[in-house]
Amino acid sequence: MLKTRLLPAAGNAYQYPLLIKSLLLSGARYERSREIVYRDLVRYDYATFNERVARLANVLSEAGVKAGDTVAVMDWDSHRYLECMFAIPMIGAVLHTINIRLSPDQILYTMNHAEDRFVLVNAEFVPLYQGIASQLTTVQKTLLLTDGADKSSPLPDCVGEYEALLAAASPRYAFPDFDENSVATTFYTTGTTGNPKGVYFTHRQLVLHTLAMASTIGSLDSIRLMGNADVYMPITPMFHVHAWGVPYVATMLGVKQVYPGRYEPDMLCRLIREEQVTFSHCVPTILQMMLNAPSAKGHDFGGLKVIIGGSALNRALYEAAKTRGVQLTAAYGMSETCPLISCAYLNDELMAGSEDERTTYRIKAGVPVPMVDAAIMDEHGELKPHDGETQGELVLRAPWLTQGYFNEPEKSEELWAGGWMHTGDVATLDGMGYIDIRDRIKDVIKTGGEWLSSLELEDLISRHAAVREVAVVGVPDPQWGERPFALLVLVDGQQLDAKGLKEHLKPFVEQGHINKWAIPSQIAVVTEVPKTSVGKLDKKRIRVDIARWQESGSEFLSTV
Known part of the structure; x- marks a missing residue:
């Protein structure tokens, strides 16, 4: 252990703990007078918000919630959820954000676990809750x-009912x-x-993550996504990694916040327009859903800045959004x-550089944010060079990474094998520090002994x-493995078969972007691609569906 110089603190010196309550006060x-808005139903200022957080804390305490208890929330994105993100942990309890898009059996498991x-x-989920209540x-x-x-x-x-209880507290x-x-x-x-x-x-x-995110999205000139004069609306569920932690940043800075409830494309577009939203974040599929909504036709979204995470941002979506x-x-980040990692x-x-080069780097996973260490590791646990070419698993260290999986010691040890958090993502790191995610380890395609990136093909x-x-x-192939x-x-109104797709990809083969064996020989045209509960491509289900087809x-399979 390195010997360093330590000096005694004054006997009365206050040892300031990094607690969520400090974020609320700012x-x-x-x-x-800035507003917290919920759909077209509720709006109030920050002074009222702080009072409501205190009222909720009193309601929970009077109901018997104690420090260390776990308090779960089943709600759409709302002002109530934001109040819970502060009040529950601020009284020393643990906030459990329930993923209401899981199956009832999975929800039951998570609540018991x-x-x-x-x-x-939320009243909308009372039937769901009644169905599992006897097994809790x-x-x-x-x-x-x-x-x-x-x-x-x-x-x-x-x-009792939330508003009635708060009014009396x-x-x-x-x-x-x-x-x-x-x-x-x-x-x-x-x-x-x-x-x-x-x-x-x-x-x-959470406090360190909030400070790092605030400095990243508010201080770096080539990003500069949210200052406290912006208007913020999440389009990432609050049950999913605290809406990526941005509500804590927005509250700390006194940003006007807009909460859309259930994600309905027309409501999202209406709120963006009427509340003049300037900053949001979501997965690619949600953005596509919103841009294709009837109410979005002809609407100029000029001034809206959006972080895309959860899945790779491809160039086509980047360009479509830009227009x-x-x-x-x-x-880039994960649960x-x-x-936030990069x-x-x-x-x-x-x-x-050129506009094309700038776009190439805007759609990469980016550079690690302050206080994040990233490295590339091979299957033997050896760290590999950051040359932009050598691929391996992306491994991480940062002060806000989960320290394990709750009550699952073996999986926790796997997650932190060798003292690095293992992401399960294949990536490269270059000399400038840019992370380029090539694929999930489980999604890399091995054909004829060569590895193909599903993300690059997409x-x-x-x-x-x-x-x-x-x-x-x-998919399994008797000759090539996969x-x-x-x-x-x-x-709408367009057609494409496997032969047409092959013709589209030929120039990328000639330019050296992909090898000729990367071209899919079989495709399926569908009305919807299966998604997970948080809007990512559900590749596990896709493989099952393809095998069944x-x-x-x-008949809707097309083969070259």
Whole structure:
């Protein structure tokens, strides 16, 4: 251990803990009159928001919630959710953000595994909750969330309705200090096999993540996505990695915040227009859904800046958004990383380059943000050179990475093998620090002994004018081991078959972007590509669907 110089602190010196409550105090300090907006139903200022957080803390405490208890939330994106993101951890409890798009059995598993004691339930999810209530093993009380006038609901063990309880509670609460390493939040991430895994984050981790994100999206000139004069609306569910942690940043800065509830394309477009939203974030499929909404036709989104994460940002979507006035910026992270790891950044050298080169780097995973260490590791645990060519698994170190999976020690050890967090992503790192994600390890296609990137193929295929959406997976092949298979959603009125796709990809072969054996010999045109609960391409389900179609000799398969 390195010997360093330590000096004693004054006996009365205050040891400032990094707690979420410190983030709450700043917003009202800067902009007390800025608004928190929920759809077209609710709006109030930051001063009121702080009072409501205190009221909620009183409601929970009076209902028996204690420090260390896990309090779950089942709601769409709302002002209530934002209040829970502060009030619950600020009283020392743990916020469990339930993924309401999971199956009832998966939701039941996550609630029992997380040992939820108290659950806030949107009236829309009461039937779902009733269906699993008898199998919940730790829940003691519930609280009803409503938008409409009807405040009554057959919710088991209910202490009352949210707004009525808040109205009767005190607007003051003395939030205590406690250990900054106390767990603040937990949620569950799904994989290709097995039950969902619980990740968790401490107050210290969330505060450091908030500060790093604020400096990244607000201080780097080639990014400059959100300052406190912007208007923010998440289009990433609040149950998914705290809406990528941006609500904490927005609240700390006193940014006007708009919460859309259930994601309805027309409502999203309306709120962007009427509330003058300037900054958001989402996965590619959600952005495509919004841009293709009837209410978006003819609308100029000029001034809207959007971070794209969760899945690779391809050039076709970048260009399509740009023509509508939307500035896209790629970023990288995952549930286990809180999530921000890197963000597209253009240094002076790249800014002086061509527009094509700038676009190439805007759609990469980007440069690690402050306090993140990234490396490339081979299958033997050896670190590889950062030359932009050598591929390996991307491994990470940062102060806000989850320290393990809740109550799953073996999987936790796998996650942190060798003292680095393993992402499961194949990537390269270059001399300038740029991360280029090539594929998920489980999604890399091995054909004839060569590795193909499904992400690269998706990017090239998406550039065809007829293609609205594409997913590429490897399917078994008796001769080559695997062959790439493309699932396509076409633009209305357009047609494309496997032969036409081959002709589209030939120039990329001639230019050396891909090898000729990377061209899919079989495709399927569908009306929708399967998605996961958070809007990513569901490649596990896609492989199952393809196998079924091939067995049945489906007529909509096209083969070269």
